[in-house]
Amino acid sequence: MLPTPRQGHVVVAPDKFKGSLEGAEVAARIAAGIRLAVPGTEVRELPVADGGEGTLAAALAAGFDRVPAKVAGPTGLPVDAALAVRGDTAVVELAQSSGLARLPGGRTAPLAAGSYGVGQLIARAVSLGVKRIVLGLGGSACTDGGAGMVQALGVRLRDADGAELPPGGAALRRLAEIELGPLADALGGVEVVVACDVDNPLLGPRGATAVYGPQKGADGDDLLVLEEGLTRFADLVAEVTGRDVRQAPGAGAAGGVGFAALALLGATMRPGIELLLDLLGFDEAVRGARLVVTGEGCLDAQTLHGKAPAGVAAAAARAGVRVAAVAGRLELAEPQWRAAGFTAAIALTDLAEQPGDSMTKAAELAEVAGRKLADELLAR
Numbered sequence: 330m331l332p333t334p335r336q337g338h339v340v341v342a343p344d345k346f347k348g349s350l351e352g353a354e355v356a357a358r359i360a361a362g363i364r365l366a367v368p369g370t371e372v373r374e375l376p377v378a379d380g381g382e383g384t385l386a387a388a389l390a391a392g393f394d395r396v397p398a399k400v401a402g403p404t405g406l407p408v409d410a411a412l413a414v415r416g417d418t419a420v421v422e423l424a425q426s427s428g429l430a431r432l433p434g435g436r437t438a439p440l441a442a443g444s445y446g447v448g449q450l451i452a453r454a455v456s457l458g459v460k461r462i463v464l465g466l467g468g469s470a471c472t473d474g475g476a477g478m479v480q481a482l483g484v485r486l487r488d489a490d491g492a493e494l495p496p497g498g499a500a501l502r503r504l505a506e507i508e509l510g511p512l513a514d515a516l517g518g519v520e521v522v523v524a525c526d527v528d529n530p531l532l533g534p535r536g537a538t539a540v541y542g543p544q545k546g547a548d549g550d551d552l553l554v555l556e557e558g559l560t561r562f563a564d565l566v567a568e569v570t571g572r573d574v575r576q577a578p579g580a581g582a583a584g585g586v587g588f589a590a591l592a593l594l595g596a597t598m599r600p601g602i603e604l605l606l607d608l609l610g611f612d613e614a615v616r617g618a619r620l621v622v623t624g625e626g627c628l629d630a631q632t633l634h635g636k637a638p639a640g641v642a643a644a645a646a647r648a649g650v651r652v653a654a655v656a657g658r659l660e661l662a663e664p665q666w667r668a669a670g671f672t673a674a675i676a677l678t679d680l681a682e683q684p685g686d687s688m689t690k691a692a693e694l695a696e697v698a699g700r701k702l703a704d705e706l707l708a709r
Contacts, residue, residue: 337619338371339363339707340650341699342611344637345376345383346626346657349691352376352383353390358692359622359655362699367707375614377623379637380524380601381467382430385422388413391609393420398453400446401481402431403470404438405496412450418461418608419454423447423583424468427477429545432470437546440554442471443496444586448481451594452515461520463608464590465601466583472498472542472555474531474562475589483511484593498538498584501558507569512593521596524604526635529581531563531574531588532556537581545584559585566592602640611644620706621645622699624655628676632661633669642670653706655698657687675701 341363343355350358356374363372375391378384389395393413402408403426410425424430426446432438447464454462471477476486477496485508486494486501494500529535538547538555547555562585567573570592574580579598580588590596606612615621623641625632632638638654645652651672659666659676666674677687677694680701687694 337617338373340373340375340614340618340621342375342377342621342641343624343655344378345386346691348626349657349688350695351386352378353386354692355624355695358695359699362696363703363707366700366703370703370707373614375609375611377602377609377611377637377641378465378605379526379635379640380465380605381526382422382424382428384465384524384605385411385413385420385425387605387609388420396453396457398450400426400449402433402446403427403442404433405443405445406433408446410446410450412454414454414457414459417459418463419457419459420463420465420608421447421450421454422465423586426450427471428468429470430468437470438497439472439542439545439547439551440499441497442545443473443477444469444471444475444584445477445481445496447586448478451478452482455515455517455519459519461522463522463524463604464596465524466586467526469583469586470545472537472545472547472559472584474498474501474537474559474585475587475593476501476562478586479512479589479593482515484509498555498558501562502554504561504565507565509569509593516594521590521594522604523579523587523590523596523598524601525579525582525587525598526601527582528578530576530578531559531580531585535581537585540581541584563588600635600640602635602637606640606644612648615645615648615650618650621650621652622655622702623652626657627660628654628656628658628666628674629660633665639669646670651706653702655695655702657691673702673705
């Protein structure tokens with residue numbers, strides 16, 4: 330005889346399982362497993378993100394409207410992107426236009442890749458009459474300090490001959506003049522809030538180039554060129570604005586797009602998962618719940634430093650609700666994940682019959698994980 334559900338619903342709020350499942354599919358599969366184990370249980374699916382890739386999908390799953398936009402990709406070729414809008418708020422995900430996944434043929438372009446498309450998405454959002462833009466950073470293919478983004482919004486970046494700089498971080502070494510022009514008018518008083526899960530400064534050993542440049546194909550002399558370009562950009566931005574934010578936490582996010590957002594767009598910065606949970610209405614969804622299930626592709630040491638599952642666990646704890654985790658891989662020892670606030674944790678690798686199944690059969694294994702959690706935490 331199947332167990333009957335007790336009072337209180339379940340919130341399923343996972344991030345994507347990178348390389349296998351989007352957050353919405355993870356949520357749907359875990360929810361299906363819970364419903365199979367304990368029929369009649371109310372399950373609310375609320376996929377989340379930490380400000381990087383998957384932010385747009387999480388907003389759309391929460392009821393935002395999708396607005397398509399054709400913009401410049403990281404190498405300048407047009408790409409079909411989108412933003413999400415609900416009421417007076419728009420969500421712009423950098424990876425939609427300037428992400429590694431947008432590189433033609435997957436070929437990196439560390440010196441020439443730019444963020445122009447991000448600025449185009451912001452301009453599209455402003456044209457819709459929104460009052461606030463949530464800018465999700467993560468997965469960037471470029472190290473241009475956000476130069477392309479602000480060029481798309483009307484800022485002129487010129488060399489010593491008065492010529493406009495081409496895209497990419499390498500060109501910033503030749504920067505001689507910044508003209509802000511109609512930037513303030515282009516933004517129209519719209520508030521920009523950056524969702525970011527890193528605290529790197531723009532420059533130095535923990536900066537955008539040193540830490541993230543190699544992930545974008547930069548090595549050897551490339552890294553020196555990019556650091557020199559970002560330094561030149563930061564120097565002239567400080568001269569023009571009277572503010573120097575190069576050392577601000579998060580300035581190095583997304584190849585320095587965080588820097589341009591802070592210095593030239595007047596943006597504020599918040600931890601990505603906190604901002605997204607607010608945006609998605611997590612506090613309302615968890616009210617009266619008896620369990621929250623979250624997760625991501627790999628639950629590891631990085632999870633404990635501001636990634637989505639840790640943020641969900643903290644928010645659930647504030648609401649006095651138990652939280653469990655489902656992950657593709659589990660690299661935390663039990664004392665670690667329990668100390669992070671998780672009542673239970675299940676890895677798809679532990680459910681898989683064959684090596685590799687946790688990736689190729691992630692959907693069905695996530696459903697199995699949902700059933701196991703329900704059996705353990707809801708059925709008695």
